[in-house]
Each structure stands twice: as structure tokens, then as C-alpha cells.
Amino acid sequence: MRGDGLAGGEGGADRLAELIPVALRGMAAGVAERGGPVPAGGPAAVAAALVAEGGELGSAAGHRGFDPAPAASGALPRHGVGAEAALEELSRLLAAGSADPADPACAAHLHCPPLAVSVAADVVASALNPSMDSWDQAPVASELEREFTAGIARLCYPQADAPDAVVTTGGTESNLLGLLLARETGIVQAVCGANAHHSVARAAWLLGLPAPIVVPCEGDRLLPGALAEVVTPHTVVVATAGTTNTGTLDPLPEIAALCRRAGARLHVDAAYGGMALCSDALRPKLAGLDLADSVALDLHKFGWQPVAAGLFAAREAADLGALTVRAEYLNADDDTEAGLPDLLGRSVRTSRRPDAFRMAVTVRALGTDGLGALVERCCATAAEVATRVEEHPGLRLWGPPELSTVVLRPVVADETGDDELVARVRRALLEAGTAVIGRAALPTGPGGAPQLWLKLTLLHPGTTGDDYRPLLDRIAATAGAELVAGRESPVAS
Amino acid sequence: MRGDGLAGGEGGADRLAELIPVALRGMAAGVAERGGPVPAGGPAAVAAALVAEGGELGSAAGHRGFDPAPAASGALPRHGVGAEAALEELSRLLAAGSADPADPACAAHLHCPPLAVSVAADVVASALNPSMDSWDQAPVASELEREFTAGIARLCYPQADAPDAVVTTGGTESNLLGLLLARETGIVQAVCGANAHHSVARAAWLLGLPAPIVVPCEGDRLLPGALAEVVTPHTVVVATAGTTNTGTLDPLPEIAALCRRAGARLHVDAAYGGMALCSDALRPKLAGLDLADSVALDLHKFGWQPVAAGLFAAREAADLGALTVRAEYLNADDDTEAGLPDLLGRSVRTSRRPDAFRMAVTVRALGTDGLGALVERCCATAAEVATRVEEHPGLRLWGPPELSTVVLRPVVADETGDDELVARVRRALLEAGTAVIGRAALPTGPGGAPQLWLKLTLLHPGTTGDDYRPLLDRIAATAGAELVAGRESPVAS
Numbered sequence: 001m002r003g004d005g006l007a008g009g010e011g012g013a014d015r016l017a018e019l020i021p022v023a024l025r026g027m028a029a030g031v032a033e034r035g036g037p038v039p040a041g042g043p044a045a046v047a048a049a050l051v052a053e054g055g056e057l058g059s060a061a062g063h064r065g066f067d068p069a070p071a072a073s074g075a076l077p078r079h080g081v082g083a084e085a086a087l088e089e090l091s092r093l094l095a096a097g098s099a100d101p102a103d104p105a106c107a108a109h110l111h112c113p114p115l116a117v118s119v120a121a122d123v124v125a126s127a128l129n130p131s132m133d134s135w136d137q138a139p140v141a142s143e144l145e146r147e148f149t150a151g152i153a154r155l156c157y158p159q160a161d162a163p164d165a166v167v168t169t170g171g172t173e174s175n176l177l178g179l180l181l182a183r184e185t186g187i188v189q190a191v192c193g194a195n196a197h198h199s200v201a202r203a204a205w206l207l208g209l210p211a212p213i214v215v216p217c218e219g220d221r222l223l224p225g226a227l228a229e230v231v232t233p234h235t236v237v238v239a240t241a242g243t244t245n246t247g248t249l250d251p252l253p254e255i256a257a258l259c260r261r262a263g264a265r266l267h268v269d270a271a272y273g274g275m276a277l278c279s280d281a282l283r284p285k286l287a288g289l290d291l292a293d294s295v296a297l298d299l300h301k302f303g304w305q306p307v308a309a310g311l312f313a314a315r316e317a318a319d320l321g322a323l324t325v326r327a328e329y330l331n332a333d334d335d336t337e338a339g340l341p342d343l344l345g346r347s348v349r350t351s352r353r354p355d356a357f358r359m360a361v362t363v364r365a366l367g368t369d370g371l372g373a374l375v376e377r378c379c380a381t382a383a384e385v386a387t388r389v390e391e392h393p394g395l396r397l398w399g400p401p402e403l404s405t406v407v408l409r410p411v412v413a414d415e416t417g418d419d420e421l422v423a424r425v426r427r428a429l430l431e432a433g434t435a436v437i438g439r440a441a442l443p444t445g446p447g448g449a450p451q452l453w454l455k456l457t458l459l460h461p462g463t464t465g466d467d468y469r470p471l472l473d474r475i476a477a478t479a480g481a482e483l484v485a486g487r488e489s490p491v492a493s
Numbered sequence: 494m495r496g497d498g499l500a501g502g503e504g505g506a507d508r509l510a511e512l513i514p515v516a517l518r519g520m521a522a523g524v525a526e527r528g529g530p531v532p533a534g535g536p537a538a539v540a541a542a543l544v545a546e547g548g549e550l551g552s553a554a555g556h557r558g559f560d561p562a563p564a565a566s567g568a569l570p571r572h573g574v575g576a577e578a579a580l581e582e583l584s585r586l587l588a589a590g591s592a593d594p595a596d597p598a599c600a601a602h603l604h605c606p607p608l609a610v611s612v613a614a615d616v617v618a619s620a621l622n623p624s625m626d627s628w629d630q631a632p633v634a635s636e637l638e639r640e641f642t643a644g645i646a647r648l649c650y651p652q653a654d655a656p657d658a659v660v661t662t663g664g665t666e667s668n669l670l671g672l673l674l675a676r677e678t679g680i681v682q683a684v685c686g687a688n689a690h691h692s693v694a695r696a697a698w699l700l701g702l703p704a705p706i707v708v709p710c711e712g713d714r715l716l717p718g719a720l721a722e723v724v725t726p727h728t729v730v731v732a733t734a735g736t737t738n739t740g741t742l743d744p745l746p747e748i749a750a751l752c753r754r755a756g757a758r759l760h761v762d763a764a765y766g767g768m769a770l771c772s773d774a775l776r777p778k779l780a781g782l783d784l785a786d787s788v789a790l791d792l793h794k795f796g797w798q799p800v801a802a803g804l805f806a807a808r809e810a811a812d813l814g815a816l817t818v819r820a821e822y823l824n825a826d827d828d829t830e831a832g833l834p835d836l837l838g839r840s841v842r843t844s845r846r847p848d849a850f851r852m853a854v855t856v857r858a859l860g861t862d863g864l865g866a867l868v869e870r871c872c873a874t875a876a877e878v879a880t881r882v883e884e885h886p887g888l889r890l891w892g893p894p895e896l897s898t899v900v901l902r903p904v905v906a907d908e909t910g911d912d913e914l915v916a917r918v919r920r921a922l923l924e925a926g927t928a929v930i931g932r933a934a935l936p937t938g939p940g941g942a943p944q945l946w947l948k949l950t951l952l953h954p955g956t957t958g959d960d961y962r963p964l965l966d967r968i969a970a971t972a973g974a975e976l977v978a979g980r981e982s983p984v985a986s
Contacts, residue, residue: 001597002955007612007799009595013521019613020513027617028506039632043832046632050640057640057853076644080860083610090637090854091617094847097633098621102502104494109822110844111622111630117576119500119619120512124520124584126612126799128591129604136929137604139532139539140590144583147543147550151569169662172843180699198820199843206673206841208701244822300844306500306619307844327691328934329602329737329948334916335932339536348699350665350692351603351793351800354587360550361583367573423827436629439828441821455822462495 005083007127016127019083026088030095037103039096040433046097053093099436104463105471108438110244110272112459115304121361122306125354132167132352134330135341142343145356148363149311155277155368156295156313164317166346167356168310171271172199174296175238177312177323177348178267179203181294182236184322187265191215191230192238193222193250194443197269200238212238219399220248220442224258233263236293241286242273245440245455246398247382247405249273252288260291268292271310273403275302278372282379285402293319299359301459302375302404309355323348374461378404382458384465385472394476398442404458407440408472409451410479422452424482425475435471498576500620509620512576519581523588530596532589533926539590546586592929597956598964601931603737603765605952608797614854615799618847625660625845627823628834635836638849641856642804648770648861649788649806657810659839660849661803664764665692667789668731670805670816670841671760672696674787675729677815680758684708684723685731686715686743687936690762693731705731712892713741713935717751726756729786734779735766738933738948739891740875740898742766745781753784761785764803766896768795771865775872778895786812792852794952795868802848816841867954871897875951877958878965887969891935897951900933901965902944903972912938915945917975918968928964 003009007016039046057077080086099106102113130138132145149165157163168174175197179190190212192200204212213235215226220243231237237259239250252268259266268289274297276282277289289295292315299309314320324345326333331342344350363371382401389397389408396414398407413421422439429435438455445451454475456468496502500509532539550570573579592599595606623631625638642658650656661667668690672683683705685693697705706728708719713736724730730752732743745761752759761782767790769775770782782788785808792802807813817838819826824835837843856864875897882890882901889907891900906915915932922928931948938944947968949961 001953001957001960003595003606003953004955005608005610006595006606006797006955007609008524008593008606010524012595012609013517013524015609016612017514017517019609020616021510023613023617024506024510027620031501031503031506038629043628043632043636043834047636050633050636057637057644057857074643074647076641076648076856076861078860078862080856080858080863083608083613083858086854086858087610087613090850090857091614094617094623094633094637094850095621097636098623099630099632100501100621102496102499102505109624109627109630111624113496113499113501114619114622115498115576116500116505116508116512116620117498117580119509119616120516120576120580121584122619123513123612123616124516124587126607126615127520127609128588128593129607129793129799130587130591131602131604131793131800134602135536136531136601136923137592139536139592140543140587143536143540143543143590144550144587148569150567151550154567155569169842170844172841197843198818202818202841206700298844300622300624304499306622307624307846308842325691325695329931332916332932332934334913335920338916338920340920341536348665348695349662349801350690351663351791353800357583357587361579363569363573364550364583365573365576365579367571368569369571370573420827423825423831427828427831427833430629438822439825441825460494460496462497462499464494467494 008129012127016123019087022084023087023091026091027095030092033096036433037106038099038430038433038436042431050093101459104460104467105435107456107458108436110301110457110459112301112304114306115362117365118305118358118362121358125357130354132343132354133350134343138354141354141357142341144360145354148356148360152297152311153313157290157315159290160315162317163313163315164320165311165313166320168312169308170300170310171197171269171296171298174310174312175199175269176203176206178238178294178296179207179209179236181319181322182265183207183209187236188234189213190238191227191235193217193240195220195222195243195245196238196240197244220246222250224251224254227255228258231258231262231264236265236267239266239268241268241270241289242403245442246407247272247401247403249285249402256288256291266292267294269296271296271298272301275299275371276375278368279376281376303371304374304461305359305362309359377461378458381463381465382406385456385458385468388465388469388472392472392476394479395472398453406456406458407453409453410476412479412483416483418486419452421479421482421486422454425478426454428478428482429474434474501622505620509616512580515577516580516584519584520588523585526589529926530599531592531923531926531929535924543586594952597953597960598928600949600951601929603794603950603952605794605797607799608855610858611798611851611855614851618850623847625836625847626843627836631847634847634850635834637853638847641849641853645790645804646806650783650808652783653808655810656806656808657813658804658806659813661805662801663793663803664690664762664789664791667803667805668692668762669696669699671731671787671789672700672702672729674812674815675758676700676702680729681727682706683731684720684728686710686733688713688715688736688738689731689733690737713739715743717744717747720748721751724751724755724757729758729760732759732761734761734763734782735896738935739900740765740894740896742778742895749781749784759785760787762789764789764791765794768792768864769868771861772869774869796864797867797954798852798855802852870954871951874956874958875899878949878951878961881958881962881965885965885969887972888965891946899949899951900946902946903969905972905976909976912945914972914975914979915947918971919947921971921975922967927967
């Protein structure tokens with residue numbers, strides 16, 4: 001038997017110790033090459049650079065003479081260049097061409113810079129490759145997952161009798177589970193705020209349910225009065241604890257009380273805000289979360305995990321019974337009776353990575369207090385940045401941040417009423433390679449019409465407000481430049 | 494700004510270079526500690542060892558005196574032990590308590606030993622954390638994914654005008670997409686063989702479709718005659734190219750012709766067998782695959798990727814239009830018009846790991862020829878093992894392997910008619926920590942009644958038939974021992 005190139009077994013750690021430094025060398029070279037938060041030039045330049053570097057998968061071997069018969073256009077290369085060459089080259093290309101969330105000017109999305117401890121832990125998970133669909137593929141990994149998800153369930157539901165949680169690929173899958181479990185109790189429609197994540201409507205579509213009833217918001221917060229008019233025992237309400245646009249939290253206690261009175265089910269999308277539960281100072285913001293039937297939580301946002309690190313918690317473990325499925329080869333009745341845990345009902349997936357492992361290692365390394373302190377830091381930084389926006393002559397603040405999102409608008413856009421200018425500022429910064437900032441359409445225009453805002457989602461746990469001062473100046477200056485450019489060439493995009 | 498613990502940015506590679514060796518040291522220690530394919534003692538022993546080691550997440554800090562106020566039972570630890578301690582300890586525990594597919598006696602499932610090159614590449618992906626839901630989170634990663642999936646689409650559909658492919662979490666999600674795309678064309682029910690993966694029925698359930706019509710099989714192969722009776726323009730047929738139980742391939746050309754005549758849609762679950770396309774010798778087995786409307790493919794089976802590495806190919810790129818969704822913050826119309834690629838319609842997920850990166854690095858390193866050679870090796874080994882089973886006095890072969898699955902039964906089970914004995918053999922080997930083998934219920938009993946078989950799914954690319962000789966002897970000997978034990982204590986399980 002030869003196991004030369006394998007990551008597991010007796011020689012696996014040694015082979016990884018040879019190859020990972022090659023990948024890291026490539027990565028460090030690429031980071032230095034980029035020299036900013038994102039490669040300049042936009043999609044066309046990035047694609048062209050890939051081709052110029054020979055990074056095109058199909059043509060690379062041909063370029064370099066490894067493949068005597070270059071593959072047809074678009075085909076995968078027939079001949080390999082070896083592990084070291086492939087790793088060093090493509091790692092450099094990936095790093096040089098990435099939007100790196102470890103750069104504070106990369107602040108568009110709920111896209112965090114991962115902690116090294118989680119990345120290191122994931123190496124072991126990848127090498128041993130536990131697959132979480134049966135105990136005999138994941139003996140201790142399934143135990144560790146059980147421990148970890150029990151801890152998450154307890155974090156969300158400190159007082160519940162029998163809460164439980166499962167690992168997902170993120171808020172989108174967690175919201176799907178929230179609607180699925182509701183559907184399986186006979187519920188026929190979802191209700192959510194206009195502020196809800198698009199995955200709620202998408203989940204309804206996937207599950208064959210009608211489109212959700214959408215309830216109006218004020219200040220990006222669901223209006224309980226409007227909700228009261230539509231909620232019935234046949235609906236599942238989806239509230240949001242930290243919206244994607246502004247980080248605002250819905251009034252959970254009022255919504256929960258309303259759902260209880262109406263006999264409706266309640267799912268809370270706390271993908272963004274949920275990990276504020278780790279902070280004594282911030283936890284009160286999430287009062288009422290434990291009244292929900294289920295909760296979505298993402299540790300690839302606050303939690304500093306690489307994507308994906310989603311969690312779905314249920315107040316009643318029994319509700320997860322809806323996911324039960326039998327497959328003779330994975331969880332035969334007699335195996336389960338003989339004591340082999342049934343893992344198949346822990347997910348809508350079958351094969352699945354032990355993402356709980358790196359989450360568990362991270363929590364073991366930092367503790368929930370340590371993670372809570374990082375959440376606090378991001379929120380404090382957002383408050384500082386908001387103050388600087390208010391003080392800035394060229395910028396206007398949407399409102400005080402509730403979590404770590406700062407929403408702002410160049411004053412010139414207000415003065416000219418030019419919404420398209422706001423979108424151009426974002427694209428200009430991206431194309432220049434100087435910043436990655438987000439956008440949000442909010443109903444702040446005349447008569448509640450949508451108006452475009454810029455968004456900074458601050459997930460870098462090592463920054464202070466001052467780190468964002470140059471970015472704010474750059475946004476204002478770019479808005480001025482775009483205003484001039486727009487006047488000179490009204491059709492420019 | 495401080496980025497001490499981050500994996501990205503300027504100091505990221507250095508921090509990873511410190512921490513990953515700690516994790517690998519823990520892993521190597523755990524592998525040595527285990528000393529076999531799987532920890533002995535079964536679930537109770539593994540759970541007990543975890544507690545004894547202080548590996549319990551909730552209690553560990555308390556055990557070790559880091560936490561002055563030990564958390565409530567089941568809670569996550571409030572206080573951390575630091576990155577190095579957490580990594581070394583939990584990596585060792587994970588390795589010691591894993592079923593390691595790099596050990597040839599770990600041969601139950603479609604659970605491959607990953608290649609080190611893929612694991613090393615994934616470190617860079619984790620550290621930079623591109624999220625594949627928008628270009629500004631994944632500039633070059635989205636380009637590389639586009640290149641790679643185009644290559645996969647071309648592999649599946651060499652002659653098609655405009656094939657396309659997307660990345661999934663595995664066959665389960667790919668089969669869901671197969672049914673979803675069919676549903677969106679107005680198709681109302683799936684039809685599959687009794688040999689189909691359980692995820693087909695589960696997908697129908699998720700999507701709100703009726704349960705699939707199940708067509709009988711012979712020799713674990715769908716019977717086209719029976720299919721012809723139920724297929725209509727309102728059905729999507731799901732055929733299997735490599736069943737989970739036996740690795741058998743459905744007669745794709747006949748099924749495709751039948752679907753065409755009936756105006757039905759065809760999805761092929763080639764999660765197991767699809768990568769045989771990389772081998773000139775094996776490719777003929779997949780004749781007809783390119784007549785399917787869509788194909789599921791898993792590179793975490795043949796492909797030697799860590800879970801997950803799923804792919805879904807469509808003959809007509811336009812069919813993937815069913816996944817189109819708009820979210821102002823990710824793919825606003827004006828951003829798309831300005832040239833920013835719309836990635837949101839490439840998945841039913843939102844945030845998503847760049848799993849294509851490690852797949853692309855692997856293909857660049859080995860070439861499709863290199864991967865094809867590994868597939869051939871596994872299939873050749875399975876043929877050798879099958880011969881040894883046939884020659885073994887204590888074992889009976891189900892039939893010649895079509896891919897790399899060897900299905901066998903202890904002769905004593907036939908002699909006694911004791912199916913439960915077959916299940917006990919599997920559990921006894923697992924509990925002893927000497928082997929992880931699979932099971933399959935096949936209709937070989939009197940009158941087509943289900944009969945239990947043992948299954949070896951051979952995905953270790955470095956073995957030959959001789960490496961499995963001790964395992965075969967052990968299976969036969971264990972069957973003998975279980976027969977005696979069963980006679981002595983008829984209620985034993």
C-alpha cells in the first residue's frame with residue numbers, strides 16, 4: 001500500500017507539513033502583490049490577469065509545455081504540473097486577486113476576517129475527513145458536534161427544557177429549516193418584514209410554499225402593529241436580529257408576544273446579531289430571542305470562522321424530528337437499536353464536513369467571553385465611525401448603528417438627488433482597488449421611495465474608529481469626483 | 494489596528510505558520526494513539542474517552558482550572574485556554590477518535606482519504622475567506638470557479654453547445670437541484686429506481702413534490718421496461734451511475750432514449766461514478782451520460798477531496814436560470830449592468846466557500862489523467878478483492894464490481910439464514926476497532942425479499958487486492974465467532 005499523497009494516515013501530517021508552507025508562501029506573495037483590500041481594475045482586469053498569469057485551468061498546462069496536446073477550449077487540463085507547482089501558483093493568484101476582509105477597507109458585507117486558530121483546526125478536519133452522516137465515519141467528530149451544538153442551543157435558550165441545535169451552511173439554510181419545520185407542523189405561509197433577508201422568500205419558493213406576506217418596517221425595523229394584522233395560527237413569523245442592510249434588530253419581545261397570542265410560530269434570523277449573546281453588555285439587545293421556536297446563527301459573521309459556519313437552534317429538540325430520514329446503509333434500525341447514533345436526521349445534507357470542529361476549537365481557545373469581547377469591539381468601532389460620519393462635512397449618517405453596520409450617504413447625492421451617483425461611488429472605489437463598501441436601498445426618499453445608501457459592515461475585530469477615517473474621506477472625495485464626471489458625461493456609469 | 498490572531502492580511506501567513514504545525518503535531522499524536530482504522534469500543538467508549546480527556550467543551554475549562562466559575566452543564570466555556578492549547582488537544586482527540594479513510598480497513602462508505610494537495614489549498618481559501626455570493630467578496634475566486642465549472646460541464650457534456658455547472662455541498666444538493674430545475678419547467682413528479690439514493694425522495698419532500706414513483710431493479714440496476722410504463726412528459730427520471738449499495742450503473746443509453754421518446758426530463762446521479770469520465774478505459778461505462786439534462790458529481794468520492802466537493806452540471810446553461818434571484822445588496826441590476834458578475838444565481842446557498850479552489854488546484858496538480866488513473870486503480874483493486882472473495886471458503890460474492898464496491902456475505906449467514914448475524918459482524922468489527930465496513934440490503938432473499946450483505950467501498954488509491962486479504966479473513970472469522978456467540982446467547986445483539 002502506498003499513501004504518498006494522502007493527508008491522513010501515518011504519513012499524512014508529514015506530507016501536509018511539506019505542502020502547507022508552499023501554499024502559505026504563495027499566499028504571502030499574493031497578499032504583498034495585491035497591496036490593498038482588493039485587486040484594482042474590476043472583473044475584466046482580474047479575468048485578464050488570470051489568463052496572463054497562465055492561471056487559466058484549461059490552458060495553463062499548454063502554456064507551460066507540460067501538455068503535449070493542449071486541451072480543447074474550456075476543458076480541464078489532462079496533464080498535471082505536480083502538487084507544489086499547482087499550490088504555489090494558484091495560492092498566489094488567489095491571494096493577489098482576493099478581497100481580503102483582514103484589510104479594514106474591505107468592509108462591504110457580513111464577510112469576516114477568519115481567525116487563524118479556526119483555519120488551523122480545519123486542516124485537521126480536512127485531513128481526517130470525518131463525514132457527519134454516520135457515526136462510523138465520524139466517531140469522535142459527532143460527539144464533539146453534539147457537545148458544541150448543545151452549547152449553542154443553551155446559549156440561545158438558557159431556560160428551555162430541551163433545546164437543540166444543528167450545523168448548517170449558513171443563514172440561508174437555517175432560514176430554510178425554520179420554514180421547513182414550520183411547514184411540517186401544518187403551517188402554510190411565512191410572514192416577514194420588508195427588512196428580512198432574501199433567503200426567507202427563497203426558502204418559501206424552494207419548499208413549495210406561497211411567497212411570504214411582507215410587513216412594512218420603520219427605520220428598518222418590523223412594525224408590530226402591521227404584523228398583528230396578518231399573523232394567524234397558520235403562519236410562521238420570521239423576525240430579524242440584525243438586518244443585512246443596517247444591522248437593526250426587530251422588537252423581539254413584542255413580536256414574540258404577538259405570535260404567542262395568535263398561536264403563530266416564530267423563527268428569528270439572528271445570523272448577524274446572534275453572537276452578541278456572548279457579551280454581557282450586548283445580550284440585552286437580544287431579549288426575547290429565547291421566546292422564538294427557532295433561531296438562525298452564523299459564526300462566519302461574528303464568530304470569525306471561514307464560511308461556512310451556520311447554526312440552527314430549536315427551542316424544542318423534538319421539532320427537529322421533522323428531519324428524520326432512514327437510509328439502510330447509514331442508520332438501519334438495528335444499528336440504531338444497538339447504540340450507533342443516528343446522525344442523518346441532523347441535517348438536510350448527507351455527507352457533511354465537521355464544521356463544528358473548528359467552531360469548537362475556536363470557542364475552546366477564546367471562550368465565549370473572548371468572542372463576546374470581539375463582538376463588543378466591532379460594535380464600539382461602528383459607533384466611533386458613526387460619530388465621524390456625523391462630523392464629516394461630506395457625509396450624512398442614516399442612523400446610529402445598533403450592531404456594527406454604519407450606513408451613510410454622500411451629501412452631494414442629497415444635494416443633487418442623484419441616487420445613481422451613490423452606486424457609482426461604490427463601483428469606483430472597487431475598480432480603483434482602494435475599498436470594498438456595500439450598498440443598501442432604504443425607504444428614505446420622498447414618500448418612502450427607496451434611496452440608495454452606502455454601507456460599512458465592520459467585522460474586523462482589531463480596528464478602532466480612526467482606522468476608517470481615510471476611508472470616509474475617500475468616499476466623500478470620490479462622490480465629489482463622480483459628481484463632476486457625471487456632469488461632464490451624463491451617460492457614464 | 495491589530496490583526497494578531499487573523500489568518501489573512503499581512504501577518505496571516507506567519508500566524509498560520511505558527512499554528513498549523515501545532516495542529517499537525519496534535520493530529521500525528523492522535524493517529525499514533527489510535528493505531529488502527531477506528532477507535533475501539535463503539536460510541537460509549539468514544540464519548541467516555543472524550544470526557545476523561547477533558548475534551549468536553551463545557552467542562553474542560555473547569556477541569557483545568559481556567560474557569561473560576563465552571564459553566565452550567567452543557568454550556569460553552571466562558572474562558573478560553575488559548576489557541577495553541579485548544580488546537581493541540583482537540584486535534585489529538587479528533588485524530589485519535591476518527592475513522593480514518595487513509596487506513597484501508599476503513600472501507601464502509603463513499604468516504605475517501607483526501608489528497609494533501611487539496612487540504613493544503615483549502616488553507617489559503619479558508620484564510621482569505623472568499624464568499625461566493627458576490628464578486629466583491631470573491632474577485633478571482635469567482636473567476637477560477639467559473640473556469641473550473643466550465644471544465645466540469647465540458648467533461649460531462651463534450652458535445653453540448655452551452656453546458657454549465659455549479660458547485661454544491663454534494664450529491665444530495667445536486668439531486669435537489671435536478672428535481673428543482675425540473676419542477677420549474679412544470680414537471681410534477683420524479684421517477685427513480687429502487688436503487689436510487691435516499692436523497693431523491695428527500696428532495697421531493699423538501700420541494701413539496703409527491704414522493705417519487707419507484708421503479709423495480711434487477712441486479713441493483715433500474716429496469717427500463719418498468720420505467721417505460723410510468724414515464725410521461727410530466728416526470729423527471731433520476732437514473733444512477735454508481736449506486737451506493739453496489740456501485741452498479743443504470744443502463745443510461747436505454748433510459749435516455751426512453752426519456753426522449755416520452756418527453757421526460759432526465760437527471761443522472763453520478764455522484765459516485767461520474768469521475769470515471771477522467772479515465773479513457775472507464776469512460777465507456779458512462780456512455781449516455783451526456784444525454785441527461787443534468788448530472789450530479791461528487792469529487793469527495795472519486796476526486797479525493799475532503800467533504801464537501803459536489804458539482805451539478807446542466808446540458809443547457811439556460812436551465813440554471815431557474816436559480817436566478819435578486820438581492821439589492823449583492824446583485825443590484827445597475828451593478829450587473831456595469832459589469833459586476835451576478836453570482837447569486839449559481840447556488841441555492843448565499844454565503845458559500847470557494848470549494849472549487851481546492852478542486853481546481855487538485856486538477857491542476859494531477860491533471861484529469863492523473864485523477865483517472867487513481868479511479869482505475871480503485872476499480873482494479875476492487876476486481877482483485879472480488880476474486881479473493883470468490884476464492885474465500887467463508888465468503889460469497891454478490892457479483893462482479895462495476896466500480897470499486899465489493900459486496901459479500903459470510904457463508905455461515907447463508908447456511909443459517911441468519912441475516913442479523915451479518916449486521917452483527919459489521920458492528921463487532923467496528924466495536925473492536927479493527928475495521929469499518931458497510932452494509933447493504935439487497936433483494937436476494939427468497940421471492941426477492943431483502944437480504945443483508947456486507948460492503949467494501951474501496952476509495953483508497955494506493956492499495957492492491959492483497960492489502961484487503963487480512964480484512965476478508967477477519968470478516969469470515971468474525972462471522973464464525975458471531976455464529977457461536979449467537980447460539981450461546983440468542984438474544985445478544
